Amino acid sequence: MKSRTLGKQGLEVSELGLGCMGLTFAYGPAADEKDAIDLIRNAYESGITFFDTAEAYTQGGNETLLGKAVAPFRDKIIIATKFGFLDGDATKGVDSRPERIRQVAENSLRYLNTDYIDLFYQHRVDPNVPMEDVAGTIQDLMKEGKIKHWGLSEAGVESIRKAHAIQPVAALQSEYSMFFREPEKEILPLLEELEIGFVPFSPLGRGFLTGAINEDTKFDPNDFRNALPKFSDENRKANLALVDLLKNIAAEKNATPAQIALAWLLAQKPWIAPIPGTTKIHRLQENIGAVNVHLTTEDLAKIEIALSAIEIVGERYPQYLQKTVGK
Numbered sequence: 001m002k003s004r005t006l007g008k009q010g011l012e013v014s015e016l017g018l019g020c021m022g023l024t025f026a027y028g029p030a031a032d033e034k035d036a037i038d039l040i041r042n043a044y045e046s047g048i049t050f051f052d053t054a055e056a057y058t059q060g061g062n063e064t065l066l067g068k069a070v071a072p073f074r075d076k077i078i079i080a081t082k083f084g085f086l087d088g089d090a091t092k093g094v095d096s097r098p099e100r101i102r103q104v105a106e107n108s109l110r111y112l113n114t115d116y117i118d119l120f121y122q123h124r125v126d127p128n129v130p131m132e133d134v135a136g137t138i139q140d141l142m143k144e145g146k147i148k149h150w151g152l153s154e155a156g157v158e159s160i161r162k163a164h165a166i167q168p169v170a171a172l173q174s175e176y177s178m179f180f181r182e183p184e185k186e187i188l189p190l191l192e193e194l195e196i197g198f199v200p201f202s203p204l205g206r207g208f209l210t211g212a213i214n215e216d217t218k219f220d221p222n223d224f225r226n227a228l229p230k231f232s233d234e235n236r237k238a239n240l241a242l243v244d245l246l247k248n249i250a251a252e253k254n255a256t257p258a259q260i261a262l263a264w265l266l267a268q269k270p271w272i273a274p275i276p277g278t279t280k281i282h283r284l285q286e287n288i289g290a291v292n293v294h295l296t297t298e299d300l301a302k303i304e305i306a307l308s309a310i311e312i313v314g315e316r317y318p319q320y321l322q323k324t325v326g327k
Helices: 033-045 061-076 098-112 131-143 157-166 187-194 233-253 257-268 281-292 297-308
Strands: 003-006 011-014 050-052 078-083 117-122 147-153 171-175 197-201
Touching: 003 197, 011 078, 033 061, 033 281, 061 078, 061 098, 078 098, 098 117, 098 131, 117 131, 117 171, 131 147, 131 157, 147 157, 157 187, 171 187, 187 197, 233 257, 233 297, 257 281, 257 297
Parallel strands: 050 078, 078 117, 117 147, 147 171, 171 197
Antiparallel strands: 003 011
C-alpha cells in the first residue's frame, strides 16, 4: 500500500482508508464487536493506516470500537473523526457552536482512548455559526495539541475558501464515485487550486458498484439505503447500466467491479484517498486489491466515454439531508 499526502501540512495517509461507519451504523444491525475489531486489525496488517469515524455514528459507539481496535498501533495510524450535528444525531440538524466543538473533541478523545485526533472534520457546515468561529475554535484545539489537522465534509466552494483562509484545511470529505460525480464540476478544481486533499466517502456507491445489489435486493428494515431515492426499486433497475459497464471493464482487467470503481477514483488525482467501508474481511481484501489495478490513460478515456452515455437516476439523499450539503 502506497501513501498519499492530504493538504499542505504533510498529512500522510494510506492510498485507501477504511470507513468504519457501517460497522455500527446506517446499514442494518451493528457488526459483532469481535468481528469488527478483527476487520480493523486486518486492515492495518494489510497496509491501511487511515481510519474514519464520527460522533454521529452511534454517538461515540463507533469511535469507542475503533479506539479499542487500534490501541496496539495507535501511534502508527491516522484517525479521522467529526463534529457538527446537534447531539451527534444527523436527523436533528447541525450544531457547530464553539462550545459544542470543544465538547465533541473532548468526547472523541475519551471514546478513542487517545491524546490527539489526527484529522477533525466539520461534518456539515453550520449556517448559524460563522466559519471564523469554527476555524478559531479549531486553532485553539490545535494549539492545545488535541488536533493535528482539520477538514470539512460536504462543504461548498465558499465555505471551503473561507475556512482555508483562516486555518489551512488538510482535507475535504464528500461523496464521490462513478455513481456520484458532482464534485468534478467545482469542488475538485478548487481543491487542486488550494492544495487540499480529497477523501471520497461511499466510493463504491454505498455498495451499488460492487455488483452485489440488483433490482430484487431487499435491504434490512434499518438500512439507510431504504430512504435514498437512488435505491428505490425503479431507480435501481435503471442504474444497473453502470454496474454492467463496470462488470465488462472488470472482465477485461481480470479484476472485480469494486476494484475498477476504486482504481478509477485513485487515478483521478494523486491527492485523493477513498475510504470504502465493509463488514466483511473478504470484501476488505478485495477493496485493497484495487491498488494493484492499473488503468491506463487509454482505459480512462474509454471509461469516460462509456460513463457519459449513462444517466444516473434519482437523488442521492432524502430532502432533510440534501439541504445540509454543499453549504
